[in-house]
Amino acid sequence: MSDAAQVLEARHMVGEKGFFERLLDFSFRYQITQKYATVLYGLHLLLGLIVGVWFVFNGFQASTSQGLLTLLLALVAYFLWILYVRVALEFLVAMFRTADNIARASGGGQS
Numbered sequence: 471m472s473d474a475a476q477v478l479e480a481r482h483m484v485g486e487k488g489f490f491e492r493l494l495d496f497s498f499r500y501q502i503t504q505k506y507a508t509v510l511y512g513l514h515l516l517l518g519l520i521v522g523v524w525f526v527f528n529g530f531q532a533s534t535s536q537g538l539l540t541l542l543l544a545l546v547a548y549f550l551w552i553l554y555v556r557v558a559l560e561f562l563v564a565m566f567r568t569a570d571n572i573a574r575a576s577g578g579g580q581s
Contacts, residue, residue, distance in 0.1 A: 504566050507559050518551040 492500040503510075522544040529540025 501566050501570075504563055507563050511555060511559055514555045515552060518548055518555070522548045 489502065489506075492502045526537060526541050526544050530537030
């Protein structure tokens with residue numbers, strides 16, 4: 471048996487699922503939130519940055535004073551966005567870890 475076949479067989483025996491297999495798991499036995507929290511965090515920060523730059527750009531198109539005011543407000547709003555996204559994701563990850571620990575302690579469950 472080749473090495474690749476052994477790796478695939480061992481992976482299948484362990485029950486480790488890939489991203490798309492976990493995403494399309496209709497029984498919700500596997501959670502993807504913990505594993506991809508950093509990706510979600512990065513995407514939300516990037517989205518907030520893009521929206522902030524768009525607002526600042528539109529503010530400067532209207533007038534310089536409105537652009538400077540929009541820049542100041544965008545910096546404050548981006549800081550609050552970072553804080554909100556971080557707290558929300560930490561809350562979700564803590565909930566999923568608690569569920570995993572409860573399942574492990576009760577002897578059932580598979581994460």
